[in-house]
Amino acid sequence: MIDMNTKYEKLIKILESEIPFKPEIGLILGSGLGDFAEKTKIIKTFATNELPDYPQSTVEGHKGYIHFAELNDKKLLIYQGRIHPYEGYSIAECVLPVFIAHRLGVKKIILTNAAGGLNHLQPADLMLITSMNTFNIKKELAQLIGLATTEMRQRFFDFPSAKINSIIQSAALKEQVLLKEGVYWYSSGPSYETPAEIRMTQKLGGDAVGMSTVHEAVYASALGMEVGAISCITNYAAGISPNKLNHQEVMETAELVKEKFEKLIKKIIELF
């Protein structure tokens, strides 16, 4: 079992001594969605490359900043950039943002990502995640969390939170943002899927496919946080459209949905 408290003791000590306030709400911004941070009142920013033992994101669109920010009197901890297993990092490293949030007192966390769409999902849709698969990472997560107590074991799959999801649905209604719903299917990457893999995913019940979020969601819920997650559909999954996928397309579509994404997140935070 990995002891995160020991592994990141130095990092937590630095943050604890320098943070401007104790954050209530955590927000991880996915590929191309980082600009939301600029819509808030940023009080203090840490560059992750200046924090000891913080893994560096190598993906375009992931800036590597941690902001302490305010919005409608709510105190936020915002991650502009995330770390993915496909970059070669362990699950313990990839859940570090969630661990930090937990240590600093965050009780609610919103995870966002870019994903490929299947079934009823199309590029530029926003999708509320109603469930996820954890096949590939369950064992690694269990080793990390240790599942030491019955309570932790019970919380292991208590995500997404029904309460948070109903707040997200109300926010979408109030802002008149069309929010589709579906199952997020984790794919380990590093490459996009093959058309055959997407046909299999469709049969297994996935509506959107992506390479992040699932480990963060499981870990956060095991630590007792309420978790909600939203995908920005940036492209048709492989084989659904004849075009070859690329990261540029993901970034361009994320730019297109920026406005409705920001409107939705602002409202969710207001309703929390």
Ligand code: HPA
């Ligand atoms: N597959 C996996 N990850 C992704 C995709 C995709 O089609 N789009 C954005 N992230």
